[in-house]
Amino acid sequence: MTSAPLSASPFALIATDLDGTLLRAGDTVSARSYAALATARAAGAQHIIVTGRPVPQVRHVLDDLGYEGLAVCGQGAQVYDTADARLLHSVALDRELAEVALGKIEAEIGEVYAAVNQEGVDAEMLIGPGYRMWHPHLPTVRVRRRCDLWAAPINKVLLQHPELDDDELTRVARAVVGDLVNVTMAGEHTVELQPPGVSKASGLALAAEVLGVGPSSTIAFGDMPNDIPMFAWAAHGVAMANAHRELVAVADELTLSNEQDGIAVVLERLYPG
Numbered sequence: 563m564t565s566a567p568l569s570a571s572p573f574a575l576i577a578t579d580l581d582g583t584l585l586r587a588g589d590t591v592s593a594r595s596y597a598a599l600a601t602a603r604a605a606g607a608q609h610i611i612v613t614g615r616p617v618p619q620v621r622h623v624l625d626d627l628g629y630e631g632l633a634v635c636g637q638g639a640q641v642y643d644t645a646d647a648r649l650l651h652s653v654a655l656d657r658e659l660a661e662v663a664l665g666k667i668e669a670e671i672g673e674v675y676a677a678v679n680q681e682g683v684d685a686e687m688l689i690g691p692g693y694r695m696w697h698p699h700l701p702t703v704r705v706r707r708r709c710d711l712w713a714a715p716i717n718k719v720l721l722q723h724p725e726l727d728d729d730e731l732t733r734v735a736r737a738v739v740g741d742l743v744n745v746t747m748a749g750e751h752t753v754e755l756q757p758p759g760v761s762k763a764s765g766l767a768l769a770a771e772v773l774g775v776g777p778s779s780t781i782a783f784g785d786m787p788n789d790i791p792m793f794a795w796a797a798h799g800v801a802m803a804n805a806h807r808e809l810v811a812v813a814d815e816l817t818l819s820n821e822q823d824g825i826a827v828v829l830e831r832l833y834p835g
Contacts, residue, residue: 573832574779576602577634577766577792580613580623581697581749582785582820583802589623596627598826602833608773610634612762614748614788616679616717617642617649619687619700632772636679637748637756637788638765639717641772647683651768654681655743655757657712660719663739663755667721670738671731675722676708681715688713693722696751719755728753732787747806748788763791781832783817783825784809800828 576599578584586592599609612634613620620635624644632650633642641651660678668674675692679685688711689695689704705711711719723731731753736745744756770776782789782796785805793799793812801813802824810816817824 572779573781573798574607575770575773575775575781576607576609576829577612577780577782577796578609578825579762579784579786579789579792580611580615580620582804583783583789584611584820584825585623586821591623591627592823592826594823595826598823598829598833601835602829604835605833607833608775610766610769610773612638612766612782612792614752614754614762615700616640616685616687617683618685619679632769634762634765634769636717636765637746637754638760638762638791639756641765641769642683649683650772651765652681653717653757653760654715655717655719655755657716659743660716660755661712663735663743664719664721666738666742667735671723671726671734673724674731675724676711677702677720678711678716679718679720681717685714692724693720694751717756721753721755722751746788747786749786754788761791762788763795766792766795781828783828785820800824 614637616636617640630645635642639653640649643650676690677693678688687702689702690708690711695702728747732747744760747753777795778797780796781798782792783800785802787806787808789809799813800815800817801810803819817828
């Protein structure tokens with residue numbers, strides 16, 4: 563990792579995570595970050611949001627940004643066209659496979675608490691017994707029984723454990739399920755199961771192809787281990803000062819935190835206007 567500035571911007575595509583990266587407290591984007599992105603777009607770069615949130619949980623942010631491009635959502639499972647309000651690509655997680663994966667994990671570490679993001683642009687997030695929702699700005703529906711989580715197609719499962727921390731839960735889940743599903747840590751109290759092969763990199767690659775941009779001209783910003791595949795795909799990965807140590811270890815550059823406009827600091831250097 564280096565924090566040395568790049569002399570000139572070769573980047574046609576700016577890929578930004580949301581939580582802990584572009585967003586500040588209260589799901590807000592600062593005026594400085596908004597202006598830096600606008601300057602970069604005026605210079606010819608395209609901005610794409612790449613988030614673990616599914617489409618229904620991100621549309622209010624897109625509206626606030628006046629965002630009209632593609633967005634990679636649901637941890638890479640969805641490519642959403644905001645202009646037409648439709649999914650260009652979507653991968654569901656097989657519900658029977660999800661139940662098998664949960665069973666394997668619980669056989670190893672005891673009961674886990676689960677929630678799901680349902681599939682679709684107007685779908686709901688269902689919260690199972692024991693699961694604690696930490697994000698105050700996301701709407702949820704609580705169900706009485708775990709079996710109610712599987713009532714409709716889903717794109718991911720979210721896990722919590724009453725004792726294990728996020729890192730340990732992620733480690734154990736990966737060891738137990740192998741390649742059955744993709745296990746990732748997307749944020750504090752947010753360990754997730756996705757369809758095999760789905761990651762932010764897979765979703766970003768699909769969206770970038772539509773936009774006519776390749777990895778060699780992409781800069782990516784993130785803060786959590788779920789951004790590691792995106793950093794591996796992009797030419798340059800920038801971790802926030804508040805980033806998880808696993809992402810910092812593979813980043814090309816470290817910037818300030820999301821609350822200190824870390825994205826804007828880099829973009830102002832690359833696209834001075």
